[in-house]
Amino acid sequence: MGIDRRKFLTIAGLTAASVIGRKALGDSLSVAPESNLLPEENRLIGHRWAMVVDLRKCKEQHNCTKCIDACNAVHNIPQFDNPKDEVKWIWKEHFKEAFPNQEKEYILEGLLETPITVMCNHCDNPPCVRVCPTQATWKREDGIVMMDMHRCIGCRYCVAACPYGSRSFNWRDPRPFIKEINKDYPTRTRGVVEKCNFCAERLARGQMPACVEACEEKALIFGDLEDPDSEVRALLRENFAIRRKPNLGTNPEVYYIV
Amino acid sequence: MYDAGKIIVGLIIFLVLITSPVWYNMASGKSEVVPQPKIITAEKECVMGTEYMREKHMDLLNEWRDKAVREGERIHAAPNGRKFNMSLTGTCLNCHSNKTEFCDACHNYSAVGQPYCWDCHNIPEEIK
Ligand code: SF4
Ligand code: SF4
Numbered sequence: 001m002g003i004d005r006r007k008f009l010t011i012a013g014l015t016a017a018s019v020i021g022r023k024a025l026g027d028s029l030s031v032a033p034e035s036n037l038l039p040e041e042n043r044l045i046g047h048r049w050a051m052v053v054d055l056r057k058c059k060e061q062h063n064c065t066k067c068i069d070a071c072n073a074v075h076n077i078p079q080f081d082n083p084k085d086e087v088k089w090i091w092k093e094h095f096k097e098a099f100p101n102q103e104k105e106y107i108l109e110g111l112l113e114t115p116i117t118v119m120c121n122h123c124d125n126p127p128c129v130r131v132c133p134t135q136a137t138w139k140r141e142d143g144i145v146m147m148d149m150h151r152c153i154g155c156r157y158c159v160a161a162c163p164y165g166s167r168s169f170n171w172r173d174p175r176p177f178i179k180e181i182n183k184d185y186p187t188r189t190r191g192v193v194e195k196c197n198f199c200a201e202r203l204a205r206g207q208m209p210a211c212v213e214a215c216e217e218k219a220l221i222f223g224d225l226e227d228p229d230s231e232v233r234a235l236l237r238e239n240f241a242i243r244r245k246p247n248l249g250t251n252p253e254v255y256y257i258v
Numbered sequence: 259m260y261d262a263g264k265i266i267v268g269l270i271i272f273l274v275l276i277t278s279p280v281w282y283n284m285a286s287g288k289s290e291v292v293p294q295p296k297i298i299t300a301e302k303e304c305v306m307g308t309e310y311m312r313e314k315h316m317d318l319l320n321e322w323r324d325k326a327v328r329e330g331e332r333i334h335a336a337p338n339g340r341k342f343n344m345s346l347t348g349t350c351l352n353c354h355s356n357k358t359e360f361c362d363a364c365h366n367y368s369a370v371g372q373p374y375c376w377d378c379h380n381i382p383e384e385i386k
Binding site: 186 | 323327328330332345347348374377378379380382
């Protein structure tokens with residue numbers, strides 16, 4: 001059975017149209033050649049990045065905010081006059097809020113009044129990642145829970161899912177509220193969520209997180225948990241450490257030496 | 259159908275008239291106004307060839323974005339072997355610091371206007 005006239009004309013017409021169409025569109029349909037990639041030589045590589053906060057040292061420097069100031073400056077974090085609009089990556093929390101289930105009173109005497117430095121815990125089992133519909137937040141292979149502002153649609157599921165209040169929503173355009181813009185780091189727009197990223201952009205250049213670098217007392221220690229010789233492992237081996245809300249099963253990777 | 263012939267002829271005339279600028283440009287091989295982006299830079303070479311950049315800079319930027327943010331790869335090797343940071347502000351705008359005369363010249367012409375990249379990515383000259 002041959003094909004009938006009507007079918008033949010349809011096929012011929014479509015073929016001609018597609019040929020002309022492609023010509024007209026030119027090469028723009030072809031895929032861009034992959035540009036070449038090179039690894040940054042001094043990039044810091046870890047398998048499970050984690051932070052240790054030595055509260056004993058923080059306690060001595062009661063109102064020190066060097067870590068917070070450094071983070072704010074590097075990441076263009078706006079300072080709003082209204083606490084409802086607040087955007088925070090690393091901040092201080094009362095002990096009772098940071099560790100609501102911790103046995104306290106006499107056991108941790110002296111610590112109860114110390115403001116606790118808190119940030120995103122880069123949980124090993126992060127609920128924020130599970131709920132994000134666009135994968136704007138995801139866990140990297142080295143454990144960093146990242147935000148991709150390009151993809152965030154501002155649904156704030158993650159804000160609801162994070163049990164540590166580590167995520168901030170941009171209710172207002174942040175740019176006018178940034179004292180001095182660091183041109184090496186973008187600002188954000190209204191309608192995206194942001195949080196601490198363990199300074200992924202600095203690790204890529206071989207630098208330690210800004211807060212760690214800024215803390216002269218060395219109360220913040222950053223390192224690779226999977227490396228048994230790392231400073232974080234040594235500290236956890238030799239000291240008693242607690243984590244925030246461990247009963248929730250999120251497996252936070254920020255440890256507090258008490 | 260009444261007056262089918264007249265209607266079709268009318269339609270054809272209408273279509274020809276409304277698309278006449280396109281035909282005119284096609285026939286004459288040039289458009290009336292051509293954007294003139296100004297390149298002011300001490301650099302001799304871009305991160306990719308000129309032809310490539312002219313046609314595909316948006317693809318390159320998309321690729322850089324995904325590589326840097328999602329895959330943590332931040333170094334681009336140019337065809338001549340030089341290394342560049344994958345950074346819109348730090349690398350692209352460092353050379354093309356005259357955004358208004360360079361980027362905007364074509365973007366406004368082609369009605370791509372101001373892509374929302376600039377809502378977050380800093381334009382050095384505009385930072386106080
Ligand atoms: S602390 Fe909150 S934002 Fe950070 S990884 Fe855990 S759940 Fe996600
Ligand atoms: S607000 Fe953004 S990051 Fe959070 S869940 Fe929605 S899309 Fe994901």
